[in-house]
Amino acid sequence: MRAGLPLAALLLTVAACQSAPAPAGATGDPSGVVTWAASADRMGDGVAGRSYRLVVHTSVGGTDLRIRLSNAFGDRPLTFDNVYAGSQKQGAELRPGSNRRLTFGGARTVTVPAGSTVWSDPLPGRLPAATNLVVSLHSPDAGGPATGHWMALQRSYATQGDHTAEESGAAWTIPTGSWFHLDAVSVRARAGTGAVAALGDSITDGWQSTADLNRRWPDYLARRLQRADTAVKGVANEGMSGNKVLADGPGQSALNRLERDVLSQPGVRTVFLFQGVNDIKAHTGVTAEDLIDGYREIVERAHAAGKCVVGATVGPFKGWHEWDPAAEAVRQEVNAFIRTGGVFDAVTDFDRVLRSPYDPGRMLPALDGGDHIHPNDKGMQAMADAVDLTALDCGTTR
Known part of the structure; x- marks a missing residue:
């Protein structure tokens, strides 16, 4: 051409x-x-x-x-x-x-x-x-x-x-x-090119980012990948507002839609799992152990399909109307598992990126979209910038 x-x-x-x-x-x-x-x-x-x-x-x-x-x-x-x-x-x-x-x-x-x-x-x-x-x-x-x-x-x-x-x-x-x-x-890309599928909720779906300007965090990630020396270039945004890991509600749960929305997509090398806040804040009795079991199942199924999985910590949401100390305790326990449990092939610490140093349960005001759970455009970009691009290529080693 x-x-x-x-x-x-x-x-x-x-x-x-x-x-x-x-x-x-x-x-x-x-x-x-x-x-x-x-x-x-x-x-x-x-x-x-x-x-x-x-x-x-x-x-x-x-x-x-x-x-x-x-x-x-x-x-x-x-x-x-x-x-x-x-x-x-x-x-x-x-x-x-x-x-x-x-x-x-x-x-x-x-x-x-x-x-x-x-x-x-x-x-x-x-x-x-x-x-x-x-x-x-x-x-x-x-x-x-x-x-x-x-x-x-x-x-x-x-x-x-x-x-x-x-x-x-x-x-x-x-x-x-x-x-x-x-x-x-889909497209036919250069030999060896792969994609990452971001499995998430309304934060991945982009709520509170500016409409029509492609400022969701997976959009910022896609722009980084196009400039980077990496074989992973495609990004599939599989976020869904209100979605949970364990239970159907707004859409089928992450467990129930994993095959159709993620594993069936051509060229996907890596699943990026950033989900769980809707399970935690719903006050339906979901424990950290319940959510961790859900993560384990997603990882096992992705590994069986030849994909690797990057896990992301659950971001802060103090100030959102469903926050309380009990939900925060579950979030902290879940995040400790994501960081140190050894189940994921790699980890991105979105909690560390988004939280206030003065109140770790609360989002940094400069990154807050205004409702204390969804980042603004600046927060979306900060999330994408925190992703280790080399970790997205981990599927080549499986």
């Missing part, structure tokens, strides 16, 4: 005729590296005839883009008759010449069974790192529970009728702060 080409020319550059037959097994698990992902959850009922124009931000760059459509929480088959991928110019408007059709097993239409996901065929051409990729999709028969990600912190768009092929944003008049039906994007 020649230097100096505009982004629209770089993005998804045509390398083969769109009408060429798709390879056998094109909708199976891709060989490649996940460049973007979002944890799946049950949304409201789908709307027949609705189109979504979904804006997502890539981490690692590569060729042969593929997307994964999810009907994980659906109660009936879901058909998509037109799906396109392009690059964002502004708002719902695409860069001229960037919008291209995706196929599934060589066909334009795909039906995803209830409870299932499906990968698209590879789209020839190159997708740069740190691109605002736009996936436009239309379903003529959506109904029943939709699958998506509620808190995107990224403006996307919807419209009634099929406008997926249009590069203009004129028809896309319904803004949405959620992603629907799309839960992963």
Whole structure:
């Protein structure tokens, strides 16, 4: 690819005729590296005839883009008759010449069974790192529970009728702060390239970071990885607001969604586990031993899948309305285990990064997003800066 080409020319550059037959097994698990992902959850009922124009931000760059459509929480088959991928110019408007059709097993239409996901065929051409990729999709028969990600912190768009092929944003008049039906994007990257999947709750999901600017801590981590001399370049943000390790609630528990959201993602070398505050603060009788058992199960399952696991300590939350000394005692016991228990392949001490030196149960005010549990943009960056990038490559030794 020649230097100096505009982004629209770089993005998804045509390398083969769109009408060429798709390879056998094109909708199976891709060989490649996940460049973007979002944890799946049950949304409201789908709307027949609705189109979504979904804006997502890539981490690692590569060729042969593929997307994964999810009907994980659906109660009936879901058909998509037109799906396109392009690059964002502004708002719902695409860069001229960037919008291209995706196929599934060589066909334009795909039906995803209830409870299932499906990968698209590879789209020839190159997708740069740190691109605002736009996936436009239309379903003529959506109904029943939709699958998506509620808190995107990224403006996307919807419209009634099929406008997926249009590069203009004129028809896309319904803004949405959620992603629907799309839960992963992969690329074929340089040989040996891997990814890290961040399994977490609303802090990983980015709550209290600035919307539309990609300032979640995994976004800052992705930018560090692109500049670093490391084989791990992809980042999958599998945070979910309100999520717990042990119990279903907002979304399936970390234990119950581990396979779909994390272990099934292509190229994931390392699981970054930063979760537990929602179990602790819920006052449901969860003990440190209970939470530690949950961590052990996640590590065992990840190791069995050939991944390594970095554990992160639970951050301070004194000042949040559910904090009390008993919950703080559980947090301290859990963090002592994370630091010294020897279960994790590596440890990142987010508690040390975020806590006030004057009151260790409380977040440092300069990093506090205002509710005393979620960091602000500065706190998100401090978390990402604390990650030892060499530890994310520990999967190569397993």
